[in-house]
Amino acid sequence: MNAMFRSLAGVNYRIWFAGALISNVGTWMQRTAQDWFVLTELTDNDAAAVGVTMALQFGPALVIGPLAGIIADRMPGRRLLAVTQVAQALLALALGLIIVLGIAELWMVYLLALGLGIATAVDAPARQTFVGELVGPADLPNAVALNSASFNTARLIGPAVAGFLTVLVGAGWVILINVLTFAAMLIALGLLRAAELHPVPKAGRGRGQLRAGIRYVAQRSDLVIVFTMVFLIGTFGFNFAIFTATMARVEFGRDAADFGGLSSIFAIGSVAGALVTARRERPRLRVIVVATLGFVATMIVAALMPTFELFALALILVGYFALTMITSANAYVQTTTRASIRGRVMALYLTIFMGGTPVGAPVLGLVANELGPRWAMGVGALAGLLAAAVAVLWMRARHNLRIRRHPADDPWWRLRVRYDGDDTERADHTRRMRDLETATTEIAIIEAEARKT
Helix, strand or coil, rough: CCCCHHHHCCCHHHHHHHHHHHHHHHHHHHHHHHHHHHHHHCCCCCCHHHHHHHHHHHCCCCHHHHHHHHHHHHHHHHHHHHHHHHHHHHHHHHHHHHHHCCCCCCHHHHHHHHHHHHHHHHHHHHHHHHHHHHCCCCCCCHHHHHHHHHHHHHHHHHHHHHHHHHCCHHHHHHHHHHHHHHHHHHHHHHHHHHHHHCCCCCCHHHHCHHHHHHHHCCHHHHHHHHHHHHHHHHHHHHHHHHHHHHHHHHHHCCHHHHHHHHHHHHHHHHHHHHHHHHHCCCCCCHHHHHHHHHHHHHHHHHHHHHHHHHHHHHHHHHHHHHHHHHHHHHHHHHHCCCHHCCCCCCCCHHHHHHCCCCHHHHHHHHHHHHHHHHHHHHHHHHHHHHHHHHHHHHHCCCCCEEEECCCCCCCCCCCEEEEEEHHHHHHHHHHHHHHHHHHHHHHHHHHHHHCCC
């Protein structure tokens, strides 16, 4: 099978991929309909209200995300995911019904967004780590990238369908359709072949497990840098619902169908970025940094576009670099973290990534209200520039980044940029894993001798 899609060679991953794709289409339909309903029906084009809705939906990750990682490390993945999927379906049902019945008020949407945020905070680390049970370690980076491709393929389909149906039948019915898509994920979980899974050792109950996850990350400067970049960009750069909704409505005077179309066009670049990442055998830090710089440049270009059509085209490049960056970061964290603690580390990663939204989304909503949506996109680009600067300074401090001129006959602007830190960090990780395996073996020998006596 093509290297880009090698994880699909396994039956379990194919089942998971299909179920997740259908479910993700419904999720994007609900997000699009909900944000447009808040912006145009419950408020008078109030971007700050959309920001508050997003903050409530992603905020719980900041509070309970680390605890969700402990749950993911302890509980069987299939069982935990089934519970979270049912919870999200019930919350979507409630939201759809109050809109269809005409009794929805802003505080009700806020409350249900908070409930969905709690369920999602528990679901996210379990979903991320369960991928490791579907494929072997060698295919994990590819599976992570294909998951992103699935999520953004759904983003290509869902918002466009939601925009059309919102105009045709209303936001409430769009959200009720999403309730049905959760069945696809539950069926997929039930069809997985247990004998072909790759079980990950589960942590037993014990004190200090959360501290162990935090300590693990703190001792690895490469992860600290990745987490810092993800926090900055996740807080101020990845609020695309605000960017596209306000640009469509305020700058260009378009309707819900055009708003959904922008989200789908953005997803074209996102899918491309995820698939290109899937071709790489292993994620590298330099790819994360270069993609971040690409994100900064394309965000600035998109913010300056004078027409709706040119803005839509620019979003393709924004989506490409955004997903290349975040997918590479996700895969780097997963593949360089030992399996027994991966749930806690990924929960911290997702807490950093999604937990910044409660801060960034309302701020960007206020910027869009006061200065206009173009300036809000500028704030997102500035955050990306700061993230890249932090990474480059760290690389320079470790003496792994070298910038050299090409031979004299080459143009002056052609530089040779080399970063050797990927191999250095990977060697450090290999040494830590070897030391851990040695210690584990010694403990097993001691326990065996103790039982004999």
